[in-house]
Amino acid sequence: MIKPIMLLRRGFASMRWRTRVTLWIAATIAGLLVVAFARLADMALAQFAQQTAERAWLPFIYTPLIGMLVVWLTTRFFVGAQGSGIPQVIAATRLARQGKPINRLVSLRIAFAKISLGTLALTGGFSAGREGPSVQVAASIMHFFHRFLPNARIVRREDLILAGGAAGIAAAFNTPLAGIAFAVEELGRKLETRTSGVLLSTIILSGMVAIALQGNYNYFGHFGIQDINLDIVVPALVIGIGCGLLGGLFSRMLLWPQRHPHLMIWQWRRLHPVWFAGICGLVVAILGWLSGGMSFGSGYGITSQVIASDLVLPWHAPTTRFLATVVTYFSGIPGGIFAPSLAVGAAVGANTAELFHLAAPPTIALCMVGFLAAVTQSPITSAIIVMEMINSHSMVISLMAVALIAKAVSSRMGPELYQQLARGFLESAEPATKPKIPTR
The missing domain is CATH 1.10.3080.10 (Clc chloride channel)
Structure with a gap:
């Protein structure tokens, strides 16, 4: 009787470790992609500045054309990649909780679109950031790796998406603590107690990957502030x-x-x-x-x-x-x-x-x-x-x-x-998820 119990405990411990390793691999890849996105965004901004430095007229032609191209590609091939990315992640966590499809909001296709089209938009000089899109990119990676867990019921889909979104903030701002705060504050979900430790470790790991690759720098630089009164x-x-x-x-x-x-x-x-x-x-x-x-x-x-x-x-x-x-x-x-x-x-x-x-x-x-x-x-x-x-x-x-x-x-x-923006994605998902009523 004791031997089967011991084997069961060993199997469960092995499953927990395989789960951890899978999530840590996902967090590492998410961090790498966010850092790559940051490098591409910097290159895009530098290119726009260089091209327009001596041609002040160029944005009047180039910026509208880039905007039209990006939106055409988005509406034609990558619906769900528009805008910030944070509302999509919030909507995806709610839809996942209800057992509804979420591939239009978080997937490898969306992650690719967010990085490539977001970078292309920055080459046109649009006033946009990469931090919100990084949330959707990281959440998409974590959601993709959910299928590789040894037991999908160990970690809920919505918790994994939530952790991915927070990992995106941690890597984008080089601040793991900001990622954890963002998970609790903005994405609005409490992590399940039995998996909170490993999911928090994925958020921290993603931020540490960014720090390892880019150094322990501050996002906008450093304030020289003396003590105040x-x-x-x-x-x-x-x-x-x-x-x-x-x-x-x-x-x-x-x-x-x-x-x-x-x-x-x-x-x-x-x-x-x-x-x-x-x-x-x-x-x-x-x-x-x-x-x-x-x-x-x-x-x-x-x-x-x-x-x-x-x-x-x-x-x-x-x-x-x-x-x-x-x-x-x-x-x-x-x-x-x-x-x-x-x-x-x-x-x-x-x-x-x-x-x-x-x-x-x-x-x-x-x-x-x-x-x-x-x-x-x-x-x-x-x-x-x-x-x-x-x-x-x-x-x-x-x-x-x-x-x-x-x-x-x-x-x-x-x-x-x-x-509020997430409600728009939830409402647009309703017709596709409602069962069709058969007609006589």
Whole structure:
């Protein structure tokens, strides 16, 4: 009697280890793909900057054409790859929980499209980030590896997709802790107790792969902030409210097509998505020309310069970046809003510091965390991402306070952005999953 029990225990232990190894391989591949995506995105941004440096007229032709090509490929071959990627992952976890098909939202095909088309869009100068798409890429990889588990019932599909999405954030921002916070805060699922340890280890491993390949660097650079005192309390309160209002407005604008689908402009977009993308590309080109090129791309370059030096931005920098990001999202290209949102916050902070004669580094940091927290309504994740850039522990409380204030203000203006966008994918999946009623 004892021998069969021992054999059963050994088999179960072996199965657990095979599960761990499978998930760790998946996490490693996810981390590698996210890093590769980051390198491709950097190359695309550099190419656009090089091509347009001496040809200011080029974006007026090139950006609309790239937008039309990307949206045509997306609508023709890769439906489900449009937009950020985070709403798709949220929708996929809910559909998986209901036992419904999710291959239109997370699959190897979608991961390939997200990387290739997202990179192509950045060569056109669209104001989009790679962080949201990285979430969908990593979730797709983890979902694919679910079939290789020795026992598929050990780890639920929705938990694996959730862990994959969090691993994408961890690798994209080089911050494993941000990935864990994002899993709990934004993707909105509690991991099952018996598998939480191994799934958390996959999130950490994916982030460690990114650190091993790219070094332990900070995403936008490093703030040189001295210890601060109570004088920051009033500015932090004002920044939290102001960025909360701006971020809430930004979210409401992104939700405009979903909340008012009957408007003629959105009906025309549904009928002619490629032409609509071309018009959006032209608007992005005009905004880039008006801003002297500052609103093109993800905003990574200009934000890094603002953080590293006392670079003075023109007054229109936040507005043009804000509008370029909204128009880019409307176009339907695969691209996220994390990096552009941080760029808007940095521009707001730089202008605020100059206008009110405040110390630039802490003001920029507070505005970055405030705007991102207001847009995503994920204050903990936002605070962790910005905390990684700061060498002063005295700002931790201020960052958390601004993030919470901005989130509270934004939540008064509308629902959570990603959760609301996920509803659109859930509603579009309903007709395909509802059983057909036979007719007599």
